[in-house]
Amino acid sequence: MNRIIYFPLVLLVFIASCNTQKKASKFRFDTPEAGTLVKKGESIPLKLVFPSEISSFDSVIYAIDGEVLARKTDSTPVSLDTEKAPFGSRTLSAKLYHGGEEQVAYSNIVVVPPSPKRYGFRVIQEYPHDPQAYTQGLEFDHQGVLYESTGQQGRSSIRQVDYKTGKILKKTDLSPNSFGEGLSIVGDKLIQLTWQEKVGFVYDKNTLTKTAEFNYGRSSEGWGLCYDGKRLIKSDGSSRLYFLNKDTYAEEGFIEVYNDKGPMDSLNELEYIDGKIYANVYTKDIIVIINPDTGAIEGEINLIGIYPDKKESDNELNGIAYEREGKRLFITGKNWPKLYEIELVAR
Template identity: 75%
Template structure:
């Protein structure tokens, strides 16, 4: 072997050996590895690798998200019970105290809910829907008038973003307000005698008189990046922005007052789009997929998943997605449609 190559090889091996020894002597978590998925309710061991130069120590304090879990004066593992943990990324820390000094080790776990219930669907009835309506929001009022918000994806007059009242039985547009061309209409919901409508990237929402469509207010977004879906739970507005978050808005001031992360059993779920509030749960389209998820708005857990693949035979491309959920509370009926769909479907869920 060439002497120069041999020396370089020995040097590399020596450096690697030193790095390995350094890593072995570092105070760190052996388990769990950072980013480990943990099902809610599972118990996992917290095991540490102690520095080789520390033969004795005063104590180790284990914590999750800053809350103390246990104190130990030896190196025995601690068992973490996740029964009451919040979903999402949870930061783990261990503080080692010895000889008046302190070292800290960090890791994290991602707590996820159980697998969601799976549903397919049964079509009960279908109704005409404007095939030029780029549907972004959909909701029934107490008189079964359908309110619809559209974006401006298609061309011509029908391409303008709009707010509409629709006779769902015939598809006839009873009343329509076109938005200024600079705005892309998104989700909407009803709050008493008001309609609240989002715009996409303009970071502004509009408030209208429900009967006349006269604009009576507007509001700026807070931390949420964009406007996607919107629903109302009777106390607060719930807003999506295409991420894995649901934001809670004050129903009177429209200020953002908090958010939750949405998770299924595989981790965070993003691309949350059009929303509907039904019997304490948030039903949400997942953008580009013919899937609706059922979310617990208190925990962020996805409790159900509705597979609607194949419901609309004329679906063509990415501008033709499922994107409209409306619930008739009086009749306990669930309706869905999509962007540029010619049909509005009344469906029932079939548990698998």
């Protein structure tokens, strides 16, 4: 009886030992482990495990994203400097040449930016805001006139607002099937997104009369929109921001947005301020500050507590507007009764 129990146990140990030896003899990366987060600018060692049956080899070639990093004839580790590596997942490979044969090992790292600067806030002034406005886009023009896009099917609109009183000066309702989203201004035109209809609307800024429509490209939905003076920048709820031609509205590229923990998705309403993109993070009382050239999140504004009566859903922070003449920052949210002028406080 004891022998019957003992034999399978010995067999399992033997199999496990063989598997361990097989793993140990396989050509592979020892470090870094796949998916390792590396902050841009850090140097990390690339260390390989070589097959146990190979005592010498012709060469090993290291590469990152297919670009050769180093060629070696010994097994000492290679140092990878990530200063010039783009953010995101980077593929590492090593090709071992021995006896006319090639073996390949793979791993990957995720290059992320340094931790963002942290900001709190101070409320400078409060203004009335329509509590029935499901705010999706908020924008001042160069004359200091406030425009707002509101959402929800059957309630969506584009409007001109007296921000000091909250009074609606002009308003155009969308069709009942349209769900209004992000808003931006290009010259004398208002550009408004819709959520899942994959279509955007163009209006005359002065009359709020719709003059044109355009279809989306690869981006699946319409969330936020801003203008950097040369191109429109669009979010779709993912970690990507898309660049649109300001005249044709065609997508002409995108960036991936990263913080120090990896890709940042749920990017919502956008505003372009002094060379940076400010973005609401959906369902969170947070605004992130994004470098449009690299996609790095360089700052994070914590707005927890600014509107203490906020409900759990359909009441999120979602509205950023910058009054450029006075360099004033305003925020609000969906169905909030207040528009807040705030000042950032570094932490």
